[in-house]
Amino acid sequence: MVKKKDDTTEEKILNAAKKIFIKNGMAGARMQDIADEAGINKALLHYYFKNKELLFENIFIKLSTDFWPRLNFIFESDMPLFEKIPTFCNLYMEKLIENPYIPLFVLYEMNRRPAQFFKKMFAGNAPQPLKLMNQIEAEAKAGKIRPIHPSQLVINMISMCIFPFIGKPMIMAVMNMNEDQFRVLIEQRKKDVPIFIIESIKK
Amino acid sequence: MVKKKDDTTEEKILNAAKKIFIKNGMAGARMQDIADEAGINKALLHYYFKNKELLFENIFIKLSTDFWPRLNFIFESDMPLFEKIPTFCNLYMEKLIENPYIPLFVLYEMNRRPAQFFKKMFAGNAPQPLKLMNQIEAEAKAGKIRPIHPSQLVINMISMCIFPFIGKPMIMAVMNMNEDQFRVLIEQRKKDVPIFIIESIKK
DNA sequence: GTCTATAACTCGATAGAC
DNA sequence: GTCTATCGAGTTATAGAC
DSSP states (O other): OOOOGGGSHHHHHHHHHHHHHHHHHHHHOOHHHHHHHHTSOHHHHHHHSSSHHHHHHHHHHHHHHHHSOSOHHHHTSOOOHHHHHHHHHHHHHHHHHHSTTHHHHHHHHHHTSOTTHHHHHTTTTOOOTHHHHHHHHHHHHTTSBOOOOHHHHHHHHHHHHHHHHHSHHHHHHHTTOOHHHHHHHHHHHHHHHHHHHHHHHBO | OOOOGGGSHHHHHHHHHHHHHHHHHHHHOOHHHHHHHHTSOHHHHHHHSSSHHHHHHHHHHHHHHHHSOSOHHHHTSOOOHHHHHHHHHHHHHHHHHHSTTHHHHHHHHHHTSOTTGGGGGGTTTOOOTHHHHHHHHHHHHTTSBOOOOHHHHHHHHHHHHHHHHHSHHHHHHHTTOOHHHHHHHHHHHHHHHHHHHHHHHBO
């Protein structure tokens, strides 16, 4: 019988820290809250992770890869563009539905840290949109799609996938929605965003 | 000779608080930093604003209206849709270029506050996309544009305007850009985003 | 209104027993 | 490895002089 991973104290701490850091951010999170969430005391927390900064870095690097999950294989696949775009949007939005609070957390913390810091967070995990961008440029040159800046198209796609999760409270307030209605909106987007993009670039 | 508004102590405090809160967030901001920035001491800060929470609320409500500046007149104007969309994108992105850090600040703080809290922040300032949405629906029914969910179109438009400002460090890292190149990218977007949208919905 | 000084408190971190 | 107890730095907030 294999011991479940999150039965160990270290896993309990990591899960608790993840939850508390996402909820309150680095500055707002308390070591006491993390200890409580993990069902241990502060001293033990410091026994496993020397200080708050190191615990945070550990979590931040993990969550950065959740923010940008292993979808490079789509960017870099040989799929035709009109298939690649819906595939990416669907898979990425699925991931975001599972982890809706990660983008805001990651982008917020990135904004108050020097660029140097998140070089290491990208170690081997950086998104590689270059092949997709080359593909877009090739299709445009070949007259298969209308001329468009590849980087702008990629940013448009990612903006429309991510933003609703970041702007959820604003959207719900402005559009006078409840949780259920918001969930429906997001489900709709999985179909609508790819259509929106393809309608824009097709000739 | 009229006294400049920000010569008063209260205005100095408000400007300082705005700067520090945007930079460090509510949890990360220190009353001492705000006092230093304003060129006064902490005691005087508490004389003007009883506590940190009240000062924050004051700033947050102000910044929420900057986040959503007075652009309702565009949403509600009688402009044709194909003119309204570029006008909105241009004016909104101009505002965001002036205040690039406000969206992340506002959306982050909104996410850790109960919906009830920012009801008051919307007092009289809520964005009113309803007329725009009705217009979209009418144009679709009349066969002037392809069928599309009005709320999705509005969210797409806002996503593409705002997201680059929130995701700036990520975009710069992934696309290997410096500040100047990012500025160019944003300038391009003022033209490209409206085109992208119109190409998508036109018949 | 504005300041200095300090109280009151929060929180990260450590000492030391088991 | 895990706990209780506590230190000490840093912060919000107040008292009280000018």
